[in-house]
Amino acid sequence: MSYVNPSELAKKMIDAGEAKVFMSTRDTLIRAYMAGAILSLAAAFAVTVTVQTGQPVVGALLFPVGFCLLYLLGFDLLTGVFTLVPLALIDKRPGVRLRGVLRNWGLVFVGNFAGALTVAVMMAVIFTFAFSVEPSAVGKAIGKIGESRTVGYADHGAAGMLTLFIRGVLCNWMVSTGVVAAMISTNVSGKVIGMWGPVLVFFYMGFEHSIVNMYLFPSGLMLGGNFSIADYFIWNEIPTVVGNLVGGLTFVGLTLYATHARTAAPRRRPAAPATPATSAPVAEDVPALVQ
Structure with missing residues (x-):
């Protein structure tokens, strides 16, 4: 059966x-690098489609192609390891320690960032003819995204920071649901269907994904966005990473672990009411026999 x-x-x-x-460190970095690069290409594709069609829903419908590809190829996103890796520690798997979990997260972050930055540079070259002309319409749109989702939050102070954090939580609630939904099926079509919907929701709703942002914001800085590197890290990347961690681990990893891996004992069934015994008729109730 294809269902798990x-x-x-x-x-x-x-x-x-x-x-x-x-x-291994080598494999972790390679897989993270490729995941960051493929997801960044998908983000560039989705923004291009949105700008050219004027319909954000079209870009959102097509963006999950990158997520599906990187998952099927066995590459790793920070959002996914935030959800899965701590479960091995919580389950007390032999040899799994907190430092091993943190090591994995750190390596995946570095690999994802390197892959996203590589694509950001490549796409910035394309959008500007190697920085010899003004950015194209898509390049300008990416620059505006960087401004609105950094200084745009900063303009609202603490309320902006809370909004950013919550968008990060909701993002990885959806993205990690997609990761887990892919594991429910053992065939490619089932995995793709399981991933596509949740990832579409996160992208269309404008939730904050730390790896997508690793592409959008460095690219936005190269394409003339009016914000700084400090704005990017303080008013987007760091709160988004924390929100992604909380969303994926709390609403996906721990909930599924708690109810399916460590299922609570079922409630005791109430005892069935006793059926009263049928009593034999007393002598007075038996008609007298005719002599």
């Missing part, structure tokens, strides 16, 4: 987290 039941799914999630903890 929830209890088996929970075990697959823990196994996946354990495998990532013990993955």
Whole structure:
């Protein structure tokens, strides 16, 4: 059968987290680099489609192609390891320690950022003919995204920071749901269907994804966006990373672990009411026999 039941799914999630903890540094970095690069290309594609059609929903409908590709190829995003890797620690898998979890997160962050930055430079070259002309319409749109989602939050102070954090939480609630939904199926079509919907929701709703932002904001700085590197990290990347961690681990990883891997004992069934015994008729009730 192509469907994996929830209890088996929970075990697959823990196994996946354990495998990532013990993955070599080389493989972790390569897989993270490629994940960041592919997702960044998908983001550039989605922004291009949105600008050219004037319909954000079209870009959102097409963006998940990058997410599906990187997942099927076995590459790793920070948002996914935020959800899966801690489960191996919580489940007390042999040899899994907190420092191993943090090591994995750190390596994946570096790899994702390097991949996204590579694509940001490449796309900036394309949008400006190697910085020899003004950015194209798509390039200008990316610059505006960088402004609105950094200084745009800063203009609202603490309320802006809270909004940014919550958007990060909601983002990885959806993205990690897509990661887990892909594990429910054992065939490619089922995995793609499971991933596509949640990722579409996050992108169309404008939630904050730390790896997508690793592409959008450095690219925006290169394309004339009116914000600084400090604005990017303080008013986007750092709060988004924290929100992604909370959203993926709390609303996806821990909830599935708690109810399917560590299912609580069922409530005791109430005892069935006793059926009263049928009593034999007393002598007075038996008609006298005719002599």
